[in-house]
Amino acid sequence: MTASATLAELLADLARILPKERFLTEAAQLAPYESDALTAFRARPCAVVLPQTSEEVVEIVRTCARHKVPFTARGSGTSLSGGSLPVEGGVVIGLNRLNRLLRLDPNERIAVVQPGHINLRVSDAAAPYGLYYAPDPSSQPVSTIGGNLAFNSGGAHCLKYGMTSNHVLGAKVVLPTGEVVELGGESLEGLGPDWLGLFVGSEGLMGIALEVTLRLLPKPEKYHTLLAAYDALEKAGDAVAAVVASGLLPGAMEIMDNLAIEAAEAAVHAGYPTAARALLIVELEGEAPQVEAEAEQLSRVIERSGPYEVRVARDAEERMKIWKGRKAAFSAVGRLSPDYIVQDGVVPRSKLGRALAEIERLSQEHGLRVANVFHAGDGNLHPLILYDGKVPGELERGERLAGEILRMCVRLGGTITGEHGVGMEKKEYMPEMFAEADLEAMRRIRRAVDPLELSNRGKMFPGGEAPAVTAHGAHPLEQAGVISRE
């Protein structure tokens, strides 16, 4: 049987599951699904399907498995590592219509949602009960819980509360073979190995979540948000080390350097001291008496760290303004440069100062500006590499610089990604972190779950198992003779 015959049969089978308006095969329909937030990559699927029920998702996966055609689940497409990039010629399963809150139990403090449910909507629904969902990626107003699970999303407040994996209690999952399994439960005390943990962070390689049980936390009674301005980046880094050494565990500790401040200020007028070489945001949260006691201690620690200005948010509005600047910093950098690469790496907290000095050196060496915005409390760096794609060679230089920064993270004992994932972008860096035996063990486990490597094929693992990243070629349906273009 020829490839085109297989493809035609797959499409015919999918058409039996889904009505026409939720089964997209025309070029114009497919275009929005050809890339995600990591715009450097692009690949064209053979079809996009938009299921409305779990049963449809299961049927679609089984159909793909039967025809041995790879598929990629997609939420809002906010992946910064190309994680929701289609497999060239594969099927994209868009999950935005599976967006219901299925259950909210304030006594057990759990919410059960479908994978297309938006992160921030969980907290909205929990708010009347004084509860919220802790993981807060910057994308939280748009990104979905399914995507958050796949990439084990973090956020500014994961310093205190941990990543998505610390807040997912259970999931009903369709494995790449089409089997449906229940992982975890409603309790944090699982049984045996953490099967759920194998799914969370698996970047779509272990199947698709159909229902997710999330842990809700009581909303902090009080916040104390402090902004300290420094005349040197090192001082801000040292202040973070001093806060940690003092025994305080803030909800968040964020640093922005001069370039990031400038960008954020231009974009959202947060009122940041724009002359600062570095800003440190520290937020305490919890019961009021505890926060008040900690706030005093924090003041003393920060004072000793030599800031030239310290501000404390007096009310919720001032707090939101401080955070608005921080959360806008990524996209705001677009105002300083036509193009930029968002990098994501981790170094041990004690090596922050050295890492920043190294980034500065690499920035000069490659002749490209780098803005730094990062979760300082857990050593998660987010260097933003500024370049102009229209200048020949600048993109390549930017990518080389990004690679050097990642290698430095590994050298200092850190990792190549803190929260954006490996996806398409970083898979070739995996051997920098893992020995071949480690990677082979991982691959073997992956194949135990997905023998044909159908689910989001080509992501995370280095090497040739994947259809390579592509420039636009002929549409696979054209190649297969199923459609022809005017």
Place this chain on the structure above:
Amino acid sequence: MTASATLAELLADLARILPKERFLTEAAQLAPYESDALTAFRARPCAVVLPQTSEEVVEIVRTCARHKVPFTARGSGTSLSGGSLPVEGGVVIGLNRLNRLLRLDPNERIAVVQPGHINLRVSDAAAPYGLYYAPDPSSQPVSTIGGNLAFNSGGAHCLKYGMTSNHVLGAKVVLPTGEVVELGGESLEGLGPDWLGLFVGSEGLMGIALEVTLRLLPKPEKYHTLLAAYDALEKAGDAVAAVVASGLLPGAMEIMDNLAIEAAEAAVHAGYPTAARALLIVELEGEAPQVEAEAEQLSRVIERSGPYEVRVARDAEERMKIWKGRKAAFSAVGRLSPDYIVQDGVVPRSKLGRALAEIERLSQEHGLRVANVFHAGDGNLHPLILYDGKVPGELERGERLAGEILRMCVRLGGTITGEHGVGMEKKEYMPEMFAEADLEAMRRIRRAVDPLELSNRGKMFPGGEAPAVTAHGAHPLEQAGVISRE
């Protein structure tokens, strides 16, 4: 080649790795390794090996893999689920000699230890830096970190701090195939799926840890330990619900019923009010001002719950006395009854009252006394079923009662084990919790790591993959003609 020839070759190969004094094959030498803390089971290994280095462990595993002979890693043998029971005729790898602290970094707050390192020794070593290792199973003065990892051990304080899995950052592991891999790292922000989480809690089925990187926490500045006595068990249960609803997150919340109080009191003279139908221990911990503020709130909540007596530990000595009674309760029950079964199950916190009433009903129905000691904060029940093994039929009745309690836990939405593991004891209950598709997916992943099911074969998964639990038969070395007894 006959089985005996294979066995003789295996033993000859092992003898090349280890000197005679660390390679045990005589019946008298093997006897102490034939069971663990779950004394109802017993199985005889063909040999016990006592490696002193990681390299020896790797060589032993490779030798077993080459000869296709199953093996079981063993620490202090404190498993309450038969998890460290040998595979009949297999090799026991005793890890107590790999007990070194390899590194302690107070800045990064990590400790790197060998698998045979004793849990409590980690905190001892960290104490001079104001740090400690949080997971506190009752066995912590004797149990090893390797065993804690295998069974994802909890403890009274896991309510606030989580189980072992929340405190392990990385592990160097020899897989059952003999490959050596590194899982996790020194950061809580892992990359991709939680491979380490697949190892933690795997009950020895995924290989053997060679080095473990643990997270250390700052020692709480202050404890506030409260003991409340009630005239009814339900009141204590309701008090727990009220504390949770108030937004407080105590370090521990423990309940003991009348029978458990009586036993503990007889054993350690903790000064408990022995007339109480139930005792509730609540412990707050953290920075002093926070604990003081929370203590006031706690007093109000507890007062409203209707205790007839409330005591607060005035100093460290009084605190230790309260905990001594609680931690001794298990073994103290031996004073009330010649034999007892320690059960371990979980129910949703909100269903504690119903579960306790149900246990009471089942206790009467089966004509056996049940003492209840449990981690109330997280719904982890520890009913102790009292029986007399010399009375015909009592053990069987006790086992039936234990089974009914587990089924009730599952029915109420809980699990068949909170922290003791499935091991040998509960594997036949797995189908009560998991659908066949779930179990098959787990088995597939296990086989990806251990294709021959050599590592701790026969544990956790139900059914025929295992040599069954045995009464004593002929020693396998006799069967193989390798040794003969007088």
